[in-house]
Amino acid sequence: MARFLKNREESKGQSPGALIFIGEKKTTSVQARVIDYDSTILTEQELSHIKDGSHFKQTNTVTWLNINGLHDIExxxxxGQIFDLHPLVMEDILNTGQRPKVEDFNAYIFIVLKMIRFDTETEMIFNEQLSIVLGDNFLVTFQEQPGDVFEPVRKRIRRQKSRIRGSGTDYLAYSLLDTVVDNYIHIIEVIGEKIEDLEEMILEGNDTTVMEKINAFKREINYLRKSIRPAREAILHLSRLDSDLFQESTIPFLKDLQDLINQATEAIDTYRDLLTDQLNIYNSVMANKMNDIMKVLTIFAAIFIPLTFIAGIYGTNFEYLPELHYKYSYAVFWTALIVIAGALLVFFKRKRWL
Known part of the structure; x- marks a missing residue:
């Protein structure tokens, strides 16, 4: 399956709001887990059936329902029926190729981002879609597969005296978004170190795989850029929303989140430009090495041109060549060749061509 675009063959011609799963099935079954809390109580529960968590919506506590797996449309x-989600929202949740965005539906806010991870063995970036529905007293997250970057948030929820336990769903949403963006920056730093290490390899010019590595990192940076630049627009939109779902005390945190995503975007652009510069440096190094090789070959050719000329004259088939009958002609011939070659070497050395 293509990395930059998802196959939308099945959704062609369908009406808006049609529920069709677009993406790759990454887990065998859909898993649901709920965390319900306030400043004094905490409940964590794995749900065997989705409907088992419907009663949490009626409580005054903060309810976080996390869904792993999107392939089971039912x-x-x-x-969606439990939380009264719009059909277009449901359609976007099932479309794992959805562009990061934020939409305000008054009763809830719909957020789409990409969670990314870096495989150190293949040195490739993989992403999965994260959909967040933020309501007044509930927050629902949809992921393509189990395993995420939210464990630090869960640990903070389990600590009774943490800020998150005394805050609402808006601060929980901020905490999840902050964790996703922090992960962006961490992965950019990991890739950045590898990109910076390429410069020494380029200048040495001994590694024949450098060009391949530069092109591979350019591809991964572009893939990362495709996920993070739209996320920057989405977070900027979120920080400017005039919604009652966000308390005034949470707005400064969203502004800080905006600074973090700007930092991530700028770092991507920096490393993208650096890879372009490294590619130019690599081409210059290779061109200089080729020029050095050609210079040596040209010098040898220049030395042998007069030697070949002299050898050619005395290699002719004329019957009368006076020098042929001279007793020391052979020694004179070699002396002349050596003197001419030596003189040319000295000349090239003084010109600093050697």
Missing amino acids: KIKEV
Whole structure:
């Protein structure tokens, strides 16, 4: 399956809001987990059936429902019915190739981002879609597969005296977004170190795989850029929303989040430009090495041109060549060749061509 675009063959010609899963099935079954809390109580529960968590919506506590797996359309549809989600929202949740964005539906805010991870063995970036529905007292997250970057947030929720336990769903949403963006920056730093290490390899000019590595990192940086630049627009939009779902005390945190995503975007652009510069340096180094080789070959050719000329004259088939009958002609011939070659070497050395 293509990395930059998802195959939308099945959705062609369908009406808006049609529920069709677009993407790759990454887990065998849909898993649901709920965390319900306030400043005094905390409940964590794995749900065997989605409907088992419907009663949490009626409580005054903060409810975080996390769904792993999007391929089971009926179960995702059941979540949408419980939380009264718009059909277009459901369609976007099931489309794992959705562009990062933020939409305000008054009763809730719909957020789409990409969670990314870096495989150190293949040195490739992989992403999965994260959809967040933020309501007044509930927050629902949809992921393509189990395993995420949210464990630090869960640990903070389990600590009774943490800020998150005394805050609402808006601060929980901020915490999840902050964790995603922090992960962006971490992965950019990891890739950045590898990109910077390429410069020494380029200048040495001994590694024949440098060009391949530069092109590979350019591809991964572009893939990363495709996920993070739209996320920057989405977070900027979120920080400017005039919504009652965000308390005044949470707005400064969103502004800080905006600074972090700007930092991530600028770092990507910096490393993208650096890779372009490294490619130019590599081409210059290779061109200089080729020029050095050609210079040596040219010098040898220049030395042998007069030697070949002299050898050619005395290699002719004329019957009368006076020098042929001279007793020391052979020694004189070699002396002349050596003197001419030596004189040319000295000349090239003084010109600093050697």
